[in-house]
Amino acid sequence: MTIPLDRSPGFGVYIHWPFCAAKCPYCDFNSHVRHQPVDQERFARAFETELATMRARTGPREVTSIFLGGGTPSLMKPETVGAVLEAVAKNWTVPDGIEVTLEANPSSVEAERFRGYRAAGVNRVSLGVQALNDKDLRFLGRLHNVEEALHAIGLARDIFPRLSFDLIYARPGQTPEAWGAELEQAIGYAVDHLSLYQLTIEEGTPFHALYAAKKFTLPDNDHAADLYALTQEVTAGHGLPAYEISNHARPGAESRHNLTYWRYGEYVGVGPGAHGRFVENGRRTVTIAERMPETWVNLVEAKGHGVTGGEILTRAEEADEFLLMGLRLAEGIDLQRYEALSGRGLSSARLSVLQEEGLVAPVGNARLRATTAGMIVLDAVVADLAR
Incomplete structure (x- = not known):
């Protein structure tokens, strides 16, 4: 069965620059x-060099982001930046x-x-603002203040x-009133896109140890759900509805690159710790690069790439990721594409239960979406559907 394109998932190229001036206490990304x-x-x-190696694996493609x-x-x-962008254009059609x-x-x-950067070809910037008050910026370990x-x-x-910026909410002691006011302020500065993430505690980070030691607390699940609902209400009211669980944009201003991930398109990942997912020899292949920057660069110089892990996904694994x-x-999601990937349709019995619980809803006859309530417990919804 031919797998239909799901609203042009695309082919993206991700470049990972692993260095930071300081490591934020909540961050579990590959940064050094x-x-x-x-x-x-x-x-x-x-x-x-690694881009050229990836080109040999993917074959000719047209890059969408x-x-x-x-x-x-x-x-x-x-x-x-200019040298890297030129290398992308040298290897694929851009x-x-x-x-x-x-x-x-x-x-x-x-x-x-x-x-x-603009002269080099960058046309969209995503700023890591994270908060619009200095007290919380210090708590989050950020090096800038609100003025900066x-x-x-x-x-x-x-x-x-084009411009987007990030904010982290559900911070310790944050009330709906305080978050609502901060969000209104942020929307006043936003051009066409905002990424709004709830603060989560990731294992191995300084915040994980501090949270375990009860040095601070986070809003409970009900409070966090209220903050999420408020976020949806305020952003939608200003013409920046959620197009993804944490991302909001004016229609047409969605992140094309991130849509490639969420629509289960293909992408090459280049650089220390970068992941890629692309079709090779008819199967979706995962690549995972060495995380340590100096080790990665030595590997690339020695053998043309820094990939140290990966796998070929089964159809069932592809369907679950989709x-x-x-x-x-x-x-x-496109239900026909899910069926093509998995070889079966979603269980009508499970769909009925989830619909009755108000967690999913059909979109016409061809698509299925999670409701606002379903987004809050999305991992559980997906686990139920994938059984």
Whole structure:
């Protein structure tokens, strides 16, 4: 059976820059602090080499988005960004005007550097603002203050066609009134996209140890659910509805790259710790790169890539991932595509129960979506459907 495209899932290229000026206490991403200057020219050459290796594996493709994430990509020189983007274009077809996003932290923002990124081809910036009050910024371990965050937002609005910024909510002691006011303020600065994440405690982070030691508490599940519902209400009221569980945009301004993930498209991951998922020899292949930057660059120089792990997914695993990613979206999933991946339809009995509980809803005859209530317990919904 031919698997139908689900609203053009796309083919993305993800570049991971692993270095940060400081490690935030909540962060479990692959990020590293170095107290000596990073040899950016060496890393740029390694990115170019690994991109060429990935091109040999994927064959010719048309890229639909490029994303430079981290870490803190705004610590990269514009020349480094330019070299990487040129390498992507050398290996695959890159149409004019596709989305090219770079993540930036307000503490590393400079007007000249932003203009350099724009000249290199970046047309969308995602700023890690995280909070709009200085007390919570200090709690979150951020290096910037509110004044610097607003300065960065202003620069980004002036220089780039598209801008998004992140906020973390459900912070210790945060009331609905306080979050509502902060969210209203954020929407006043937003251009067309906001990413709004509830604070979660990730194992292995400093926050995990502090939380276990009861140094701080988080809102309970009911309070967190109320904050989530408030978030949906306020953003939708301002024309920034949720198109994904944590992402809000004006229609047409959704992150094309992240939609590739959620619509279960294909993407190449390049750089330390980067993951990729693409079809190779007719099967969806997972690649996982070495996490330690210096080890990764040595591997690339020795054998052309830094991939140290991965697997070929079974059809059942593909179907489960498709469910998990697609039900995060307000548009939901294409039921025909799920059936093509899994070889079976979803259980009508389980669907009936979940619909009666108000956790999922049909979209016409062809799609299924999670409701607002279902989004709050999405992992449980997916686990039930995948059985």
